[in-house]
Amino acid sequence: MRDTTDQTGPMMAADGTPLKTSLNRALRRQKLRALALIAPLLIFILVTFIAPIADMLFRSVENQIVSDTLPRTTTLLADWEGDSGEIPSPEVFKALYTDIFVAQERKLHTRLGSRLNYELTGVSSLFRKSGRRVEDMGEVYQDQFEDLNDFWKDSETWNALMGSDDWLAEQAAWDDKSDARQPAFEPREEIINLLPQTAETFEIFADFVQNEDEDNLAKEDPWALVYSALYDDLIQEPDISGYGGPGSAELLEAMAAVRTFETVDYTAAFQDIDKDWHDIEVWQTIQTYSPDFTSGYFLNAVDMKKSPDGPEMRPENEQIYIKLFIRTLFMSLVITGSCILLGYPVAWLLANLPARTANLLMILVLLPFWTSLLVRTSAWKVMLQQQGVVNDTLVWLGIVADGGRLALINNQTGTIIAMTHILLPFMILPLYSVMKTIPPSYLRAAKSLGATNWTAFWRVYFPQSVPGIGAGSILVFILAIGYYITPELVGGTTGTFISNRIAYHISSSLNWGLAAALGAILLALVLALYWAYDKIVGIDNVKLGG
Amino acid sequence: MAALTPVSRTPISFYLPVVALAGAIAGLLVGTAQGSPLLGILGGAILMAGLAFLTTQIVKAETPSRWGMVVLLGGAGFLIGGLAAALIGAAFGAFFGWFTFWLFEGRYRAYVPPYLTPGQVLWHHSFRVICGAILVFLITPILVVMPLSFNAQDFFTFTPEMLRFDPAGYSLKHYEDFFTNLDWQGALANSVKIAPAATLLSVAFGTLAAIGLSQAHVPFRRAIMAILISPMIVPLIISAAGMYFFYSRIGLQGTYLGVVLAHAALGIPFVIITVTATLVGFDNSLTRAAANMGAGPVTTFFRVQMPLILPGVISGGLFAFITSFDEVVVVLFVGSAGQKTLPWQMFTGLREQISPTILAVATILVILSIALLTVVEMLRRRSERLRGMSPG
Numbered sequence: 001m002r003d004t005t006d007q008t009g010p011m012m013a014a015d016g017t018p019l020k021t022s023l024n025r026a027l028r029r030q031k032l033r034a035l036a037l038i039a040p041l042l043i044f045i046l047v048t049f050i051a052p053i054a055d056m057l058f059r060s061v062e063n064q065i066v067s068d069t070l071p072r073t074t075t076l077l078a079d080w081e082g083d084s085g086e087i088p089s090p091e092v093f094k095a096l097y098t099d100i101f102v103a104q105e106r107k108l109h110t111r112l113g114s115r116l117n118y119e120l121t122g123v124s125s126l127f128r129k130s131g132r133r134v135e136d137m138g139e140v141y142q143d144q145f146e147d148l149n150d151f152w153k154d155s156e157t158w159n160a161l162m163g164s165d166d167w168l169a170e171q172a173a174w175d176d177k178s179d180a181r182q183p184a185f186e187p188r189e190e191i192i193n194l195l196p197q198t199a200e201t202f203e204i205f206a207d208f209v210q211n212e213d214e215d216n217l218a219k220e221d222p223w224a225l226v227y228s229a230l231y232d233d234l235i236q237e238p239d240i241s242g243y244g245g246p247g248s249a250e251l252l253e254a255m256a257a258v259r260t261f262e263t264v265d266y267t268a269a270f271q272d273i274d275k276d277w278h279d280i281e282v283w284q285t286i287q288t289y290s291p292d293f294t295s296g297y298f299l300n301a302v303d304m305k306k307s308p309d310g311p312e313m314r315p316e317n318e319q320i321y322i323k324l325f326i327r328t329l330f331m332s333l334v335i336t337g338s339c340i341l342l343g344y345p346v347a348w349l350l351a352n353l354p355a356r357t358a359n360l361l362m363i364l365v366l367l368p369f370w371t372s373l374l375v376r377t378s379a380w381k382v383m384l385q386q387q388g389v390v391n392d393t394l395v396w397l398g399i400v401a402d403g404g405r406l407a408l409i410n411n412q413t414g415t416i417i418a419m420t421h422i423l424l425p426f427m428i429l430p431l432y433s434v435m436k437t438i439p440p441s442y443l444r445a446a447k448s449l450g451a452t453n454w455t456a457f458w459r460v461y462f463p464q465s466v467p468g469i470g471a472g473s474i475l476v477f478i479l480a481i482g483y484y485i486t487p488e489l490v491g492g493t494t495g496t497f498i499s500n501r502i503a504y505h506i507s508s509s510l511n512w513g514l515a516a517a518l519g520a521i522l523l524a525l526v527l528a529l530y531w532a533y534d535k536i537v538g539i540d541n542v543k544l545g546g
Numbered sequence: 547m548a549a550l551t552p553v554s555r556t557p558i559s560f561y562l563p564v565v566a567l568a569g570a571i572a573g574l575l576v577g578t579a580q581g582s583p584l585l586g587i588l589g590g591a592i593l594m595a596g597l598a599f600l601t602t603q604i605v606k607a608e609t610p611s612r613w614g615m616v617v618l619l620g621g622a623g624f625l626i627g628g629l630a631a632a633l634i635g636a637a638f639g640a641f642f643g644w645f646t647f648w649l650f651e652g653r654y655r656a657y658v659p660p661y662l663t664p665g666q667v668l669w670h671h672s673f674r675v676i677c678g679a680i681l682v683f684l685i686t687p688i689l690v691v692m693p694l695s696f697n698a699q700d701f702f703t704f705t706p707e708m709l710r711f712d713p714a715g716y717s718l719k720h721y722e723d724f725f726t727n728l729d730w731q732g733a734l735a736n737s738v739k740i741a742p743a744a745t746l747l748s749v750a751f752g753t754l755a756a757i758g759l760s761q762a763h764v765p766f767r768r769a770i771m772a773i774l775i776s777p778m779i780v781p782l783i784i785s786a787a788g789m790y791f792f793y794s795r796i797g798l799q800g801t802y803l804g805v806v807l808a809h810a811a812l813g814i815p816f817v818i819i820t821v822t823a824t825l826v827g828f829d830n831s832l833t834r835a836a837a838n839m840g841a842g843p844v845t846t847f848f849r850v851q852m853p854l855i856l857p858g859v860i861s862g863g864l865f866a867f868i869t870s871f872d873e874v875v876v877v878l879f880v881g882s883a884g885q886k887t888l889p890w891q892m893f894t895g896l897r898e899q900i901s902p903t904i905l906a907v908a909t910i911l912v913i914l915s916i917a918l919l920t921v922v923e924m925l926r927r928r929s930e931r932l933r934g935m936s937p938g
Contacts, residue, residue: 030763037758038770041751041814048811049777052788059791342680349677363919364681370915370922371688372872374892375908379687381896382694382702382905389690392703398578424684453666482781484875489896499783506787506879516791519784530779534772 053523060516063294066286069112070099074290082284093266093277097134101225102204104131106212118511119296119305120285126276133273138224140264141231148257151250155221161247162202164188176216185210185217190245194238197229234258297517321501321518328498331416332480338420339427339476340469347431347468352440369425377486380418384408384490410492418490423479427472430537434468471537478529482522498522551660553652558603561649562595568645569594572638598646608651612643630709688912695720695905702902720906730903733891740802740877740887741870744809748866751810752817753859757851759818760825771818778815782875785812790879800882808880809873813866820865824858824929857929861922868918 013022072095103109113127170183185206270277446456505515570591577586601611616639623635707715798804
């Protein structure tokens with residue numbers, strides 16, 4: 001006897017394709033349709049929510065500010081051996097002069113100072129002071145050049161020397177009252193070859209004047225920095241005999257004169273500004289934070305710091321974050337514990353009462369759940385104050401003396417009371433939904449077999465309610481460790497959480513990197529718990545309002 | 547609930563000492579308030595035991611006895627401390643009247659199984675008292691705020707005038723301030739602008755995605771679900787920090803659009819959860835039947851699927867609305883002064899210049915949440931009824 005499929009080959013669909021292919025295609029189409037429905041939201045969440053989180057994680061390691069602000073110094077500093085106990089070479093100090101000069105013109109040196117100040121106290125004022133005084137170092141050369149010949153005083157003659165002929169013509173034709181863009185500066189080819197350092201600094205100067213200050217380059221006298229560069233170029237005695245453009249005579253004259261110029265010893269000059277510039281530690285800090293990415297913020301967030309010998313703990317009196325993390329975890333645990341203690345009996349009662357009464361009482365649980373968080377926090381603030389309702393009642397009852405009113409707010413007690421109240425519904429609801437599924441006959445059976453009340457509860461009922469406790473606890477714990485508003489308002493100084501510190505670093509101290517690193521650690525903690533929650537309860541089973 | 551156990555009167559040796567004990571505790575409270583706890587204990591115990599004996603053994607009629615106790619203790623309170631004390635006294639009277647006869651008639655056993663030992667009955671009732679105390683803890687803060695918002699003074703506690711129920715102690719001035727102060731009105735206007743826009747976005751995207759997610763074959767369902775729920779799980783301060791950094795990069799920081807997008811993202815998990823829960827009981831043969839009768843996918847969606855899942859969509863939308871309407875942390879960072887919302891104004895009010903107008907706003911918000919809670923509950927029941935999940 002032969003099989004039917006053998007006679008007809010594979011089973012066919014109505015349109016003649018094999019049934020298997022046809023079914024596969026239908027399944028694929030179904031999957032695609034489902035994905036197409038989900039895609040808009042997924043993209044929306046990725047852009048509005050996941051990308052910001054990724055940005056925050058990126059910021060916790062990003063550190064381009066040092067190498068952006070001090071490009072020449074950090075390049076040279078890469079070869080410096082900090083362990084040798086010697087300060088960097090004069091070239092490094094010269095590069096530092098150029099970098100700080102440019103940075104102070106662009107007003108970036110204070111930002112860098114505050115950035116490095118997170119790592120080494122005192123650097124901020126060092127940079128501010130240096131920014132004010134680098135100008136003096138350049139003026140030594142500027143004065144000598146200007147004394148030598150009036151040619152060097154004037155912006156027009158400088159432009160004629162440095163700029164290309166085409167650009168000079170365009171700039172002359174440009175009307176600085178008009179809306180047209182200022183023609184961008186182009187350097188003169190011969191000068192680039194003859195005076196490379198001068199050309200480079202002049203280009204930086206021109207770019208700054210034209211694009212950042214948006215002033216007319218023709219009317220701006222060059223920075224003192226350009227004069228220093230000119231001195232450095234001319235002291236090398238370049239062969240300028242072949243050059244016949246504007247200012248060739250003055251260049252020759254200057255080249256002859258520079259040998260007699262008073263010079264600047266940058267190493268000594270910086271020491272003169274602040275002796276900290278000869279402190280190895282300052283240079284080690286700059287060198288350590290030269291790379292574009294750093295683990296410094298994360299080390300900072302766990303009370304450690306980078307040092308030339310690798311990460312090390314900060315001194316005892318500067319350690320705050322580990323303590324704060326421990327306090328956050330401890331207080332969240334206490335809050336979770338009190339929620340279990342208060343939530344368990346209520347959930348039991350709700351699950352065992354007749355439906356009508358239970359629904360009525362459920363409203364008492366759901367009403368706080370639906371009430372604005374700020375309303376509940378302000379209610380606690382009102383109730384727990386020194387002159388608040390709770391203290392007034394206690395004094396009226398004679399339980400505490402009028403002079404001995406309890407400090408219930410602006411400390412840990414305040415945070416724990418208010419947050420237990422706020423998070424209690426999140427414990428009661430999962431507990432209730434689990435307890436609802438435990439048949440009451442089990443307890444009766446245990447008792448009829450001779451168990452005492454306690455044994456029946458502890459050995460029969462409680463184990464069955466553990467999933468509810470687990471779900472509720474993780475939910476409450478996750479919500480508690482990330483709380484910001486309530487600790488901020490009722491926590492004072494001792495009842496605040498790590499999140500308050502994050503907010504402080506974003507809005508007050510502006511140490512965004514550290515805020516991002518603290519946030520990343522907190523996020524890792526929460527995601528680990530989220531994963532556990534998913535394993536135990538399943539995200540699909542999250543219920544809202546019973 | 548029908549009575550489980552036949553009840554009978556209890557002997558005098560049982561209820562008289564119990565009532566005396568309760569009287570002693572009440573007397574302790576009143577006594578300490580008046581400065582002499584010991585006298586309070588003795589007086590309370592003797593007074594209550596005497597009243598209990600009088601009403602149960604001599605008067606023997608329950609209703610007049612109980613009313614008598616209310617009037618007697620209320621009157622005593624009035625003589626000691628005016629109207630407020632009279633109310634407290636009357637409350638004590640009502641409680642003791644009920645308590646005496648509850649014990650005397652043995653009613654305390656009526657609703658517990660007959661086989662319980664006296665210890666178990668005691669535990670049964672103490673347990674309910676404990677639960678009652680916890681429920682009071684849950685609800686008190688909200689109840690305290692409401693009367694305080696009518697305070698005529700700028701205090702955050704009950705003034706003596708309020709306790710005396712003196713009309714001069716109450717006023718609507720904090721409400722007046724809320725409705726006339728430009729700061730508060732501006733904040734309200736911003737909230738009213740931002741929340742509906744955010745809700746609309748969350749509901750539109752969320753409903754589509756929830757329908758997609760409840761199809762039979764969705765690749766990476768678990769991972770997608772985890773991403774979509776994450777705004778609810780990630781601590782708000784982290785979302786706020788990330789959004790602040792990222793939105794400043796792309797120029798959305800300090801704009802309405804930025805705040806609306808941020809709030810929409812935060813509201814989406816709620817829409818997803820409620821709508822997928824509604825779709826769990828959805829009978830897919832309905833859509834097939836519609837298709838069979840010639841309806842296109844769009845018609846099927848709007849005429850068949852949508853009406854059935856509408857309760858879920860609306861309650862998800864309400865959740866999203868309340869999330870946005872109640873949100874402070876993210877708007878604090880993503881918004882600028884121009885987008886100051888109601889919760890933001892409350893937050894600054896609580897942190898800096900603490901003004902009782904906050905309590906008036908709080909009361910209005912509580913009423914709003916009661917209204918929303920009622921709507922959501924009704925929708926949930928309707929949806930369960932529609933899908934035949936519960937008989938009610």
